[in-house]
Structure formats: C-alpha cells, structure tokens
Amino acid sequence: MPSEAGNGRVVVLSPHPDDGVWSLGSGLARWAPRQEIELLSLFAGDAPAGLTRARAPEQRWRCFSTPGQRRAEDRRAAAVLGYGCSNLEAADGALRLDQGGGFAHASLQSLFLDSAPGSWPAPEAALVAALQGFLRPQDVVCAPLAIGGHVDHCLTHRLARELPNRVYFYSEFPYAEQLSQQALQGHVRALGLQLQARDIACSWPAWREAALCYRSQVLMLFAGQGRFLQALQRHCRVQGDTAFCRIWSTRAM
Template identity: 70%
Template sequence: MPAEAPRGRVVVLSPHPDDAVWSLGSGLVPWAGGRQIVLLSLFAGDAGPAIARAHASEQRWRCFASPGQRRQEDQRAAALLGCACSSLGAQDAALRLDGHGEFLHASPQSLFLTPDPAAWPEPDPGLLQRLRGCLRPQDVLCAPLAIGAHVDHCLTHRLARALDHRLFFYSDFPYVEQCSPQRELEHMQALGLRLRPRDIACSWSRWREAALCYRSQVLMLFGSQGRFLDALKRHSRAQGERAFCRIWSTRAM
C-alpha cells in the first residue's frame, strides 16, 4: 500500500463477528504495513426482547450464540492478531424486527438476496451516518464483496461504497467456497468493479488460531472443527505454515 500522510488506520468492515477474520486471517497484518488495524463489525448489536424468541427450538437458527458472546469471540480473535476491535451496534438480520414486532426474515433462506446488485436494498441513512462517525478521513477501508448475497454482507458492501475513503475488498468466506473463480469475476463485473488481486503470504497457524475463536459459528455453520478447518485451508491455500490472503484493489498496489 502506498504511504499516506498523515498515516491512517486500516478499518476492516465485517458484517458480523467472524467474517473479516475468517476471510482475511493473519494476512491483514503484513498488508497493513504497520498501520493500526480495526475490525469493525456492523451487525453485531444486542437483540433486545427478540433474543428470548430466538432461542425457541424452531427459531434456533437465528441465534446459536448471543450477540454478546459473538463480540467476545471477535475480541479474542482480534487480540491474537494484534488488531483493535469494535462494533457499530446494528442488529443481525436474523434478529431484526419489522414494524409489527415480527421477525423481518422468516427463514434462513430469506437472508440471502438475488445475486443482482441492482435489487439489493439501500442501507439506512442513519446507519451510514453512524459508520461515518467511526471513521477518520485518512482511514483505508477493506469491505466484503458480498459473494453469496447475504443481506448483511450486501448492506455492508453498499455502505462502504457510499463513503469517500480509499477502498479495498475481500471475498466472503465461507460463501466464496461455493463460487467458481469465473463466477467470482462475474460477480465483480455485476458490481461495476474492475479489480486486481494481491496475494499476501501469511501464517497459517495464526490464521487458524484466530479463526477458531469463533467457536459458536464454527459449530453452527460447519458442524465440526475438522470440516471447518478443511474449508478454511482450501480458502487460504495453506501448505505447511504458509497461507495466502487475497485482497482486491481498484488500483495497482
């Protein structure tokens, strides 16, 4: 990354606790080049009264772990990587309510939008204002490409592109695992982006250790630690102690 004056932070926008660390791992540190790294989770706020209903057996998919527990997992992972950690405080889509006090999304499938970015919802202006308040003019941002079209990932992507900061992108794990390289490029084209990849060599053991801090989500999404690590190893292209973090840029690095 080119030098900046004054030197800004690297702020990684993570839709939820786990997304940034799972996707980028220990590659964040060499990429940041000595800048402070802040992991900022957008949709990690407390659920209020909805949390009680989310623990009902038929609603268990909404909240395998409380938002507070997920933020604690995020803090442990950030500490292992030497990063700061914060939350914007908005609620996870699975826990958001409509104007009648009912859950906004009826099923896990309804959390996923059409792949066409033109059909994605506009972010709430108040949320954009809160995000601006967390940033400094010199900050460099890294945001998800919203591969998989989870609604919170789509909103995070659109929020990032509404800002004036220099912006980089990452491919969302685990959703990118279900996407061929050709489909990944087609997704970027649909977003109106012409991006260049940069692969950063990093430590597999540090990535693995930090990723496993999100134990609640490992078990919910993968069922076992072994299946999770197999997928993460493919994503990071780990061989022995060496892994690779890929970051996408609209400019030459």
C-alpha cells in the same frame, strides 16, 4: 500496502464477528505493517427483542449463540492478531424486527438476496451515520464483496461503496468456497467493479488460532473443527506454515 493511508487506520468492515478474520486472517498485518488495523463488526448488536422471539423452537436457527458471546469471540481473535476490535451495534439480519414487531426476514432463505446490487435495500440512516462517525478521513477501508448475497454482507458492501475513503475488497469465507473463478469474475462484473487481486503471504498458525476463536460459528456452520479447518486451508491455500490472503483493489497496489 495502502500507502495512501498515511497515519490512518486500516478498517475492516466485517458484517458479523468472524467474517473479517475468517476471510483475511493474519494477512492484513503483512499488507499494512505500519498501520493500525481495526475490525469493525456492523451487525453485532444485542437485539434483545429479537433474541426473545428467537427462543421459540421453530426460530432457533436464528441464534446459535448470543451477540454478546460472538463479540467476545471477536475480541479474542483480534487479540491473537494484534488488531483492534469495535462494533456498530446494529442487529444481525436474522434477529432484526420489522415495524410490526415480527422478524424482518421470515426464513433463512430470505436472508439471501439476488446478486443484482440494484435490488439490494438501502442501509438505515442511523447505520450510515454511525459508520461515518467511526471513520477518519485518512482511514483505508477493506470491505466484503457480498459473495453469497447475505443481506448484511450486501448492506456492508453498499455502505463501503458510498464512502469517500479508499476502499479495498475481500471475498468472504465460507461463501467464496461455493464459487468457481468464472462465477467470481461474473459476480465482480455484476457489482460494476474492475478489480485486481493481490495475494499476501502470511502466517497460517496465527490465522488458524484466530479463526478458531469463533467457536460458536465453527460448530454451527461446520459441526466441528476438522471440517472447518479443511475448508479454511483451501480458502487460504496453505503451504506449510504459510497462508495467502487475497485483497482486491480497483487499481494497482
């Protein structure tokens, strides 16, 4: 439990709606039972110009549902878990435009970066200011480990590392499914971190109900509920009605 939070919140930095809930589920309420928990999506803004360009047939991979629909899914999931829900309104990497009006990332593959943090882009000043304005000094932050290298996850991780707040980390579902334990340890070392993991027993039915609120992403990434739930059960190591949420710390918790 993050005792240093005092009267502060636990703020989950979720690159997109779904990342925080899919990865951490109902575990945060057990980990921090006396703290207010806030899901904060960084890259869930409306991006009207990007949406217009994404209607072209060859660009449909960029947007299976609108940002507004995804934010609504996030609010429903947060309500299931009793968490707050906010959005910093930056555009999803797939919908971001460059200064010339073209897509900042030309292909799906270009959304995924090298694993070396030194090669990652710097967050825009406006996003840094928005995050700093949202956080309170006593808030504790839970941030992604940028597993998989999606540009928005890398930006979120880099932002978290620059904060004065106490930061914990989580491994992102479904990207973490692709890594062996050895590969995960190598990824953490590449980030320059020495982490300790803690597993928190929590409610599988609540995690499942909240996770299924993100219907658009379940269909886009897994083509159906059955395959999605099988993968999620592996991620949170379900035993009966109990799931396990893993949170990483740079010191003993």
